[in-house]
Amino acid sequence: MNTNCPNGHDSRNTTVYMCDDSIDSIFTAIYLAWADGTSRTDVRVRKPYETLSFLESRVETSADAELADKVASSIRRKLSEDVYGQVCYACLSDCPDKASYVYRFLIKAFRTGRTILNALQDTDVHNIFKLARSVANEAHHYLEFIRFEELANGVLAGRIAPKNNVACLLAEHFSDRLHNENWLILDTRRNFAVLHSACQGHIFADGITEAQLERFSPVSQQEDAFQSLWKCFFDSIAIETRKNTALQRNNMPLHYRRYMNAENQS
Amino acid sequence: MVVQNELSLMDKLRILSDSAKYDAACTSSGITRKNNGRGIGNSLAWGICHSFSADGRCISLLKILMSNECIFNCRYCINRSSNDLIRTSFTPEEICTLTMEFYRRNYIEGLFLSSGIMHSPDHTMQLMLETVMLLRTRFHFGGYIHLKGIPGASGDLIEAAGWYADRMSVNLELPTAEGLRQLAPNKSRKTILGPMRLIQRGIQNNARTGLTLNSTDALPDRQSAVSRPAADPFSEGSLSRHSSFPAKRYNADLSKPSFVPAGQSTQMIIGATDESDYHIVSVAEALYRNYGLKRVFYSAFVNVNHDSSLPQQPDGKGVPLLREHRLYQADWLMRYYGFESRELLSESSPYFNVLLDPKCDWALRHLDQFPVEVNKADYYTLLRVPGIGVRSARRIIQARRMARLDFDGLKKMGVVLKRAIYFITCCGKPMYPIKLDADSITNALAGEERRRTFELEDHGSYKQLSLFDDRMPLA
Ligand code: SF4
Numbered sequence: 001m002n003t004n005c006p007n008g009h010d011s012r013n014t015t016v017y018m019c020d021d022s023i024d025s026i027f028t029a030i031y032l033a034w035a036d037g038t039s040r041t042d043v044r045v046r047k048p049y050e051t052l053s054f055l056e057s058r059v060e061t062s063a064d065a066e067l068a069d070k071v072a073s074s075i076r077r078k079l080s081e082d083v084y085g086q087v088c089y090a091c092l093s094d095c096p097d098k099a100s101y102v103y104r105f106l107i108k109a110f111r112t113g114r115t116i117l118n119a120l121q122d123t124d125v126h127n128i129f130k131l132a133r134s135v136a137n138e139a140h141h142y143l144e145f146i147r148f149e150e151l152a153n154g155v156l157a158g159r160i161a162p163k164n165n166v167a168c169l170l171a172e173h174f175s176d177r178l179h180n181e182n183w184l185i186l187d188t189r190r191n192f193a194v195l196h197s198a199c200q201g202h203i204f205a206d207g208i209t210e211a212q213l214e215r216f217s218p219v220s221q222q223e224d225a226f227q228s229l230w231k232c233f234f235d236s237i238a239i240e241t242r243k244n245t246a247l248q249r250n251n252m253p254l255h256y257r258r259y260m261n262a263e264n265q266s
Numbered sequence: 267m268v269v270q271n272e273l274s275l276m277d278k279l280r281i282l283s284d285s286a287k288y289d290a291a292c293t294s295s296g297i298t299r300k301n302n303g304r305g306i307g308n309s310l311a312w313g314i315c316h317s318f319s320a321d322g323r324c325i326s327l328l329k330i331l332m333s334n335e336c337i338f339n340c341r342y343c344i345n346r347s348s349n350d351l352i353r354t355s356f357t358p359e360e361i362c363t364l365t366m367e368f369y370r371r372n373y374i375e376g377l378f379l380s381s382g383i384m385h386s387p388d389h390t391m392q393l394m395l396e397t398v399m400l401l402r403t404r405f406h407f408g409g410y411i412h413l414k415g416i417p418g419a420s421g422d423l424i425e426a427a428g429w430y431a432d433r434m435s436v437n438l439e440l441p442t443a444e445g446l447r448q449l450a451p452n453k454s455r456k457t458i459l460g461p462m463r464l465i466q467r468g469i470q471n472n473a474r475t476g477l478t479l480n481s482t483d484a485l486p487d488r489q490s491a492v493s494r495p496a497a498d499p500f501s502e503g504s505l506s507r508h509s510s511f512p513a514k515r516y517n518a519d520l521s522k523p524s525f526v527p528a529g530q531s532t533q534m535i536i537g538a539t540d541e542s543d544y545h546i547v548s549v550a551e552a553l554y555r556n557y558g559l560k561r562v563f564y565s566a567f568v569n570v571n572h573d574s575s576l577p578q579q580p581d582g583k584g585v586p587l588l589r590e591h592r593l594y595q596a597d598w599l600m601r602y603y604g605f606e607s608r609e610l611l612s613e614s615s616p617y618f619n620v621l622l623d624p625k626c627d628w629a630l631r632h633l634d635q636f637p638v639e640v641n642k643a644d645y646y647t648l649l650r651v652p653g654i655g656v657r658s659a660r661r662i663i664q665a666r667r668m669a670r671l672d673f674d675g676l677k678k679m680g681v682v683l684k685r686a687i688y689f690i691t692c693c694g695k696p697m698y699p700i701k702l703d704a705d706s707i708t709n710a711l712a713g714e715e716r717r718r719t720f721e722l723e724d725h726g727s728y729k730q731l732s733l734f735d736d737r738m739p740l741a
Pocket of ligand 1: 336337382
């Protein structure tokens with residue numbers, strides 16, 4: 001466990017506000033830490049198994065919707081929607097220090113005002129951009145690479161195993177695109193799902209496992225046929241004499257292919 | 267010709283995608299459209315790649331031919347009438363099924379439909395039109411459709427198709443009329459440029475009136491008003507007058523019918539005839555200016571027919587990808603960076619430098635314009651710095667409003683300095699005390715470029731790359 005605060009503060013004098021891995025929870029901890037004094041506090045997401053450090057004091061917090069709302073609305077009002085977007089994306093990152101980065105960034109942002117996003121050369125701003133960008137990139141890749149399978153009950157089911165918590169970022173895109181379909185997206189690492197019902201809308205659901213999905217419904221009768229047709233197209237569209245698997249892997253890294261059947265076999 | 271229409275859908279798909287694969291364009295970009303509320307599908311302007319095939323190319327669209335039957339005999343084409351192949355065709359319904367089912371599973375952004383010429387250009391275009399009408403009106407498909415215009419098809423059919431497609435393209439095929447005459451004797455500049463002009467006018471007209479195409483011929487040609495004497499290498503024959511077709515418009519957005527909203531593109535085959543790079547980029551430039559094209563694609567020639575009258579390629583690999591790559595780089599510079607073709611190449615130096623990308627090459631020939639001060643230079647000046655692209659230039663302009671920029675700041679902003687350091691200063695200072703001397707910069711840049719090129723060509727063509735050996739005397 002790291003006793004060195006990423007920002008070079010002396011952790012012995014720092015009180016760390018511990019929170020869960022959700023935007024609401026991070027915002028709540030930020031609110032409480034702020035009230036305690038920004039110069040002597042930090043914020044960190046709790047890990048499942050964490051050794052205690054005797055060198056720092058901790059305050060355990062849990063999400064409070066009201067406090068989180070206060071943080072969100074001051075960001076949106078006093079800074080901008082743009083800043084709010086960047087911060088939310090950063091909160092979805094899998095970086096263990098993200099809460100602290102967001103906290104440091106917000107301290108500076110409220111001091112500077114809405115032009116903060118122009119300060120691309122500033123370390124605290126740069127950190128947020130980096131996290132947000134990597135979340136956005138991964139989300140974009142899943143818009144491209146997620147595959148849906150048709151289940152016997154007509155539902156289209158897509159599984160992903162992303163590094164960052166991006167499932168919620170795919171919801172809007174597919175709600176529009178597959179507007180009149182029933183579909184679901186399951187993050188198999190987090191057991192987190194987006195469920196969409198045709199022509200209505202989507203909801204988020206926690207605690208849904210891959211095993212549950214399998215029990216939910218087998219794949220439809222025609223599913224195999226269409227997967228084979230796709231595999232056939234995928235293979236025949238490549239120009240044999242120009243085979244370049246290095247480039248292919250560069251553009252479509254292997255970890256995205258976990259649930260891409262055709263692309264996995266090649 | 268053996269025509270087999272009893273094949274399974276799988277066999278047809280194999281044959282008709284295999285014959286479509288040499289077409290370079292597979293992008294789904296250029297239009298943002300929300301779902302139509304009745305079916306599946308939308309479209310995003312920046313385009314989405316759903317997979318990458320074994321050759322590393324993006325797969326975005328279901329790229330297929332309606333049929334590989336063809337009455338024409340273009341020498342470079344695998345489907346030419348003189349080849350002995352199994353011939354088959356999809357029905358419009360089969361294409362709709364594949365498109366819809368692939369789209370639902372998020373395999374594709376939409377359809378890219380081309381075709382060999384069955385019986386006649388009109389017959390072929392008619393079938394393609396039927397297919398896209400079916401897809402839009404019966405299946406309410408709202409995804410992307412790229413449709414080829416068949417050379418020689420009547421204006422009415424091309425026009426009608428434009429109301430259902432997002433993008434249309436008519437392939438220029440070869441950069442000169444002479445090349446076309448030799449290699450594609452059944453096509454002519456007239457049958458290619460005719461539909462291209464028609465689509466251009468349709469787009470202009472739609473933008474202006476939001477409605478019909480019926481007054482096409484009365485419209486002044488916007489391009490003729492361009493004062494710059496654009497070198498138009500095309501001798502365009504007069505277009506035959508087309509009657510106004512009562513086009514049934516596909517209303518993606520019910521209130522606002524749109525004609526080829528993602529614009530028009532075309533494709534040239536590179537290296538089947540002996541035009542220079544300069545010739546090719548000048549043709550592309552003229553197409554952008556005079557036909558308002560969104561994109562010109564370059565397809566490195568592969569001698570699939572082992573035709574002895576065409577350039578021989580004993581290794582079977584086709585024209586070096588580096589040449590195609592350089593053309594795309596130059597094309598990019600012309601479209602987004604404000605370069606003109608004659609700044610990049612000239613009659614006396616008509617080929618791209620194998621060692622340097624076209625922008626580095628240009629910069630080294632214009633060292634008097636460097637170094638550029640990043641805290642002062644305007645957007646277009648920044649764009650001319652090797653290594654600074656559109657995104658970096660924007661970030662620089664944004665960030666320097668807050669504070670003066672130094673090299674560390676540039677790095678944090680994600681500006682890649684590897685190439686740029688030779689050409690910029692921050693607050694009057696270069697990153698290292700480097701003398702701007704063309705030879706040493708060339709050496710440094712060519713070393714980096716060589717690695718990039720190696721990645722591009724992959725390991726297979728190592729021999730070719732010994733060209734880039736450091737010991738080579740550098741120009
Ligand atoms: S018209 Fe020419 S290029 Fe097109 S399919 Fe026929 S032979 Fe090939």
